[in-house]
Amino acid sequence: MPELPEVETVRRGIAEWAGGRRISEVEVRHPRSVRHHLAGAKDFAHRLRGTTITGARRRGKFLWLPLDSGDALLCHLGMSGQLLVQPTAAPDETHLRIRVAFDDPDRQLRFVDQRIFGEMRICYDGAETPTEIDHIAADVYEPGFDxxxxxxxxxxxxxxxxxxxxxxxxxxxxxxxxxxxxxxxxxxxxxxxxxxxxxxxxxxxxxxxxxxxxxxxxxxxxxxxxxxxxxxxxxxxxxxxxxxxxxxxxxxxxxxxxxxxxxxxxxxxxxxxxxxxxx
DNA sequence: ATACGGTCCTGTTCGC
DNA sequence: TGCGAACAGGACCGTA
CATH class of the missing domain: 1.10.8.50 (Helicase, Ruva Protein; domain 3)
Structure with missing residues (x-):
């Protein structure tokens, strides 16, 4: 469902809240949500733990969060995905798929996705855009868009x-x-x-x-x-x-x-x- | 290389 | 009221 404006709205929210925060723990509650992370859910969580989110970037409907480890957390919301910054005390959402906890004990980043068409994976952050989305063309807001x-x-x-x-x-x-x-x-x-x-x-x-x-x-x-x-x-x-x-x-x-x-x-x-x- | 239909899921709404 | 069918904002894959 979410198209560029929705993803951009989410990107701005993530950049504002999560930028500079260190991930303390990651819980994958549905394996399908990390199906494109071929090394599996344990590896996914392991590679995020202890890293700090340094920003939030977007191309089209893909979003990625560069990490201080040199990796990035690549996300696509699919038809029904949401990225929510929630109080830790808030009850788990029915369709909570991935929970990212931070050193800040008060709030969590939650990936909630009813239909599980959305996904998260870890990619290398070396290039201008992750190689995983090389096949995605520029969107109208990119400086290189002609x-x-x-x-x-x-x-x-x-x-x-x-x-x-x-x-x-x-x-x-x-x-x-x-x-x-x-x-x-x-x-x-x-x-x-x-x-x-x-x-x-x-x-x-x-x-x-x-x-x-x-x-x-x-x-x-x-x-x-x-x-x-x-x-x-x-x-x-x-x-x-x-x-x-x-x-x-x-x-x-x-x-x-x-x-x-x-x-x-x-x-x-x-x-x-x-x-x-x-x- | 390109075009297109089917498929991955769950939940809600619609029509009988 | 009940029940199955149709539908929902996306992307990928196999096939032609």
Missing amino acids: AEECAAAIRTRRSEIKRVLLDQSVISGIGNIYADEALWKARMHGRESAFGMPSQRIVELLGHVRDTFDAALRAGGTSFDALYVNVNGQSGYFERSLAAYGREHLPCSRCDTPIAREKFAGRSSFYCPRCQEAP
């Missing part, structure tokens, strides 16, 4: 534009919600072919992606329920500003035409049938 260059890559793809927006190896950070929102802003139907699309249209679309992210970040992320919360357990309020996603039958705010919903690539797409002409 909209023209990205548009050039997008228009070579023989697929529909929404599929390409969701392809993290082409551009990262966009998920189903913000794809629909950006397409609505751009008055573009998600099933339009990306192949050979004029670069300027794509650059404009990418501008709308960024605008949508900016607005969501200002609101602290999007949430429909308690599944997405920032590190303090507060939900974002951006869902109030959604123009397309989840608004089937409700009037388009530009033209009053009821928002339509259709199956697309195994999930739902929401769009205005008048503003976003189907190909």
Whole structure:
């Protein structure tokens, strides 16, 4: 569920609270949450214990916490993952998967994940981005992101534009919600072919992606329920500003035409049938 | 190399 | 009210 703005909101919270703190103990409560840490749960805990978190970084929807050991704790929230800074005294959450305790006895970092699509693993922190996410493309906020260059890559793809927006190896950070929102802003139907699309249209679309992210970040992320919360357990309020996603039958705010919903690539797409002409 | 469907999970909501 | 089906914000893997 969490897309770039939600992950960035979490990153800021972690950076603020956990930066400079030393890990005293780690408890892995579900092995699936560390399935990509091939050396196993014991090794995972062992390599974290005694290290100090020195920051919090992000690319797309991946988050990693550099450690003073030269490693980093790489995290992906999947569909339902949360990273919470909780009082040690707080009761364990139903879906608590990993607990990270610190020298500070008052608070813990907790990875809570109902569906267990999320994960944590330890990686080497030597490169600019961990090699484990080499296949993840830059997101729109990275200094190295070039909209023209990205548009050039997008228009070579023989697929529909929404599929390409969701392809993290082409551009990262966009998920189903913000794809629909950006397409609505751009008055573009998600099933339009990306192949050979004029670069300027794509650059404009990418501008709308960024605008949508900016607005969501200002609101602290999007949430429909308690599944997405920032590190303090507060939900974002951006869902109030959604123009397309989840608004089937409700009037388009530009033209009053009821928002339509259709199956697309195994999930739902929401769009205005008048503003976003189907190909 | 690229495109696409299926799959990994649990919980909630929907329709009969 | 009960029950199975459909659905949920993501990424990876195997297959074509």
